Amino acid sequence: MTTQHSELQYLPADLQQELLPQHVAVIMDGNGRWAKRQGLPRIMGHKRGVDTLKDLLRCCKDWGIKALTAYAFSTENWKRPQEEVEFLMGLFQRVLRQELREMVEENVQIQFVGNLKALPTALQAEISRSMETTKNNQSIKFTVATNYGGRQEILQACRAIAQKVQAGVLKPEEISEELFESHLYTAGIADPDLLIRTSGEMRLSNFLLWQMAYGEIYITDTLWPDFDRKEFHRALCAYQQRERRFGKI
Numbered sequence: 001m002t003t004q005h006s007e008l009q010y011l012p013a014d015l016q017q018e019l020l021p022q023h024v025a026v027i028m029d030g031n032g033r034w035a036k037r038q039g040l041p042r043i044m045g046h047k048r049g050v051d052t053l054k055d056l057l058r059c060c061k062d063w064g065i066k067a068l069t070a071y072a073f074s075t076e077n078w079k080r081p082q083e084e085v086e087f088l089m090g091l092f093q094r095v096l097r098q099e100l101r102e103m104v105e106e107n108v109q110i111q112f113v114g115n116l117k118a119l120p121t122a123l124q125a126e127i128s129r130s131m132e133t134t135k136n137n138q139s140i141k142f143t144v145a146t147n148y149g150g151r152q153e154i155l156q157a158c159r160a161i162a163q164k165v166q167a168g169v170l171k172p173e174e175i176s177e178e179l180f181e182s183h184l185y186t187a188g189i190a191d192p193d194l195l196i197r198t199s200g201e202m203r204l205s206n207f208l209l210w211q212m213a214y215g216e217i218y219i220t221d222t223l224w225p226d227f228d229r230k231e232f233h234r235a236l237c238a239y240q241q242r243e244r245r246f247g248k249i
């Protein structure tokens with residue numbers, strides 16, 4: 001994380017602390033289009049996207065938001081050209097190694113969700129090290145969804161639960177929402193209050209299907225590398241205006 005002296009270092013006056021989302025999730029989309037518009041290769045968009053994420057994490061911390069979850073790589077993203085996939089895996093590994101010390105200093109707890117076993121082993125090692133090193137940190141819970149798919153997450157939870165039923169340690173009638181959630185990758189992480197998707201696409205792309213049952217969705221045309229504190233401020237202002245009814249009137 002780089003230190004930035006942003007004009008928005010402190011919570012803007014028009015945002016009320018008590019109306020902020022506790023947990024923000026982001027679908028970081030539009031890196032490729034951003035690069036294309038600059039006449040650059042797609043990977044340059046991914047590199048810039050890392051800077052955006054670092055500042056958003058710092059911003060959440062500065063403004064008192066306790067959890068941030070970012071969609072870094074979906075189970076469908078393996079279908080991209082091999083060079084791009086390899087670049088992304090290498091980028092994740094490098095960034096993780098470079099940023100670990102600062103995350104420790106900033107008291108950030110990092111965790112990864114997704115099918116991590118299918119990632120390159122060097123990246124898996126970096127992931128384990130960062131999760132272990134920061135597990136007791138308190139300032140913000142930063143979750144990175146890598147090789148994550150909402151349907152796969154739900155299926156693996158079903159399998160784990162079915163095995164317990166088969167083994168006789170669980171009765172079908174004991175399967176509650178709470179029990180089910182405790183088998184998801186996100187066990188122990190509260191559902192997001194606000195999901196932001198950049199680049200104008202209006203879909204979930206297999207992200208947090210269970211967890212987003214009642215989360216608010218905010219979509220901006222801004223491409224991810226351009227999503228700065230001003231844009232985040234705008235998203236939070238919009239969120240503050242929402243009335244969350246949860247089925248009530």
Ligand code: IPE
Binds near residue numbers: 028030031073088199
């Ligand atoms: C999001 O940006 C980053 C990842 C999916 C890893 P994209 O790479 O999807 O950018 P666009 O959508 O092609 O512009």
Ligand code: IPE
Binds near residue numbers: 028029073077203205
């Ligand atoms: C969603 O973006 C996945 C991530 C941001 C990691 P995509 O660019 O892969 O989504 P689609 O393909 O447009 O739905």
Ligand code: MG
Binds near residue numbers: 029030031
């Ligand atoms: Mg995209």
